[in-house]
Structures are given as structure tokens and as C-alpha cells.
Amino acid sequence: MTVKTALITGVTGQDGAYLLEFLLDKGYRVFGLKRRSSLFNTGRIDHLFSMERDEESAFNYAYCDMTDTSNLIRLVNDIQPDEIYNLAAMSHVRVSFDMPEYTANSDALGTLRLLEAIRILGLKDKTRFYQASSSEMYGNTIISPQNERTPFYPRSPYGVAKLYAYWITVNYREAYSIHASNGILFNHESPVRGETFVTRKITRALAGIALNLQHTLYLGNLDASRDWGHARDYVKAMWLMLQQDQPDDYVIATGITTKVREFAIKAFKVAGISLDFRGKGINEEGYISAIDKDIFSSLTGISPDHLKVGQTVIKIDPFYFRPTEIDLLVGDSTKAREKLGWKPEYSLDEMIKEMVISDINLMKKEYYLNKGGFNTIRQVEDIF
């Protein structure tokens, strides 16, 4: 049996880590592209990398940036991949308002550079291409739920850059017959989600509050609704798209949308803390309305004596509002379910529980490693 070779850009990110594990399980040889950074940035994938120098490893990585055309072409030529999964991106919507040009360069032109590599190197009949497109492209659409035929109306520099990447992928498919597919993925999360996305920010802050290491979680728009799935389910859909005879574009979503406020209520509930909300607008706050001591103690290993009913734990900080917001996203993944046979396995509640337990365990470890120094715990409100 011939072993397939895959190239993953963004292998150090959330999806890169889950996809790498998935492809290695399937017997692939995988090359991951990672950026040079002054600190280790491979925490999500270290367990998959062989530490033995003389061992023929199924997973190798090379340094590359999506803005570095010559290096991308050289690497695609060296690796001659059967499949490319283009996951690398400046993926934070709020940050894209601060770094619009860089976002366009890496997310939009970066995709073009990879497609050009396939074309210039004459790999169109060998290399299949997956583009990490995003539900952010739907933006302000009034149509709900969104499917493959819903018109796009992006609302951020990130969404606009992703829209270019989407269309250039379609164009290279039609113009040069490259097997290139777009996965239009709705939000997907996990215990290794970046700490500044709202779900992980909530579960991480909850862990801090439960362990008496943090007092308040500052959030932006509590009314935004998102269709949240689990990254482990979503990387399977990426692979399925590249196994089809014909390339195509697919929406990947759960079909269920939930407000940020509701996500926070569900997360705190896992730790036995009931949350309620009072006040309006920027004065709205989340407070503890009840505590189930048994659930709390069995999860954290400590008593909840430091928490009081009535105590405010969530406040609004307008800093987290976006110049243009997307109020509601919910996807219709009928096409993927029918053509790919894909469906999500995780429920939202299962995913939230996994994230909360993971963050409580992680924070306990971090706390003890830091010998209890309060200031050494990174405060989530200090970052986006």
C-alpha cells in the first residue's frame, strides 16, 4: 500500500493539532509548516513528534511563513504532497481590525501562493488542496441558516481576506482543474482552542475563579450567537473533502446556535455554579445565584468558601466590542451530511464539559508549578 503524504500549514494551531493526529492514525506521512518563534510554539503537537533523531518519523516539520513565497514553493517542490491542508492564518477576527494588511497578506495572498506553487510546479494532477474557509464570510447576511448558496457579506478584515482565499480556490479549481475544495467551517472549539477566543476565554476564566486565582471575567458582546462545534469532528470533514472524486465546497456546522451569555452559563454550571445576569448594556453583569457544593468540590478538589451567592464574576469591557460585529451565525451542513456522510459526534454540552475539566486541571498544574505565586498566573483579561 502506498503511503500518502500530506502537508499541513498551521500545524501548530488548534485544527493543525487535531488534523495531524487524525492523519497519522490513518497512516499518512505528514509534513507540518511552522513559524519560527522565540518561544516554543509546538505545545499542541509535541506528543506526536518523535524525539529520537535516528527514528524515521511519520511527522516532520519545516519552518515557513505564509508570506514567504519562495520558501513555500521550495517546500511544496521538496515534499511533493498528495494533499495540502491550508490551515495557517491570522485567525483572530478582533485582531484583524488592528492588523488588516498583515491579515490580507497571510490569509488571502498566502492561499494564492500555495495554489500558485501547485500550478507552477505542475502538480495539479497529483496534489489535492483544502482551504480553511470560514463562516465569517457570511457576516451580515440576513439569510439563516447559511449554506453553500448563501451570499457572502464579510464584516472584518479577516472575513474579507478569507473571502479572497475562498474565491481564488474556486478560480484555480475552474481555471486549472486543480482538486481544490473549500470547507466553510463554522466556529469550532476544544480544550486546545486559542486562549483569546471567547469559549476558551470563558472556560479558562471559570477555572481561575473556581480556584480563587481570578475574580472577574471581562467580556464584550454577550448577545452574539455562534454555531459551536468540536474541532475533532471538523478535521474529519476536511479529510473527507479531499477523498472525493470531485472537488467542491461544503458548509460544516452543527445547525445549533448559542449566545455567548448562554455559553458562559453552561460552562459555570459544569463546576456547580449557577450564573444569572442583571443590568443592561455595558452595565450588564453576571453573578453567582447558587452554588452546588458537591459538584464544585468533586470537580475542583477544594471547597467553594471563597465564592459568595450574589458575587459578580462577569463584567462588560467595551474594549472587546468590534467595529463591525456579526450578530448571528448558524450553518446548514445538509450537503456535507449527504455527500460526505459527515455529522458531528460531540454535543455542545459534552464539548463545554471537556473544556472546563481540562482548564481546571491545567490551571491547577500551572498554579502548583508556579508555587502559588498569584501574579504569575496569566490573567485572561490582560489579553484579547
Ligand code: NAP
Ligand atoms: P489557530 O489555532 O489560530 O491556528 C492558526 C495557525 O496558523 C497556527 O499554527 C499559526 O502559527 C499559523 N499561522 C498564523 N499566521 C501564519 C503565517 N503568517 N505563516 C505561517 N503560519 C501562520 O486557528 P485554528 O482555529 O486552528 O483554525 C485553523 C484555520 O481554520 C485558520 O485558517 C482559521 O482561520 C480557519 N477557521 C477556523 C475556525 C474555527 O472556529 N477554529 C472556523 C473557520 C475557519 P502559530 O502557532 O505560530 O501562531
Ligand code: G4F
Ligand atoms: O470566539 P470569537 O473571537 O470567534 P469569532 O470572531 O466568531 O471567530 C472565530 O470563528 C470564525 C468562524 O466563524 C473563524 F473563522 C475565526 O478564525 C475564529 O476562529 O468570538 C465569538 C463571538 C463574537 O461575536 C465576539 O464579539 O464572541 C464575542 N465576544 C464577546 N466577548 C468575544 C468576547 N470574543 C472574544 N474573542 N473575546 C471576548 O471577550
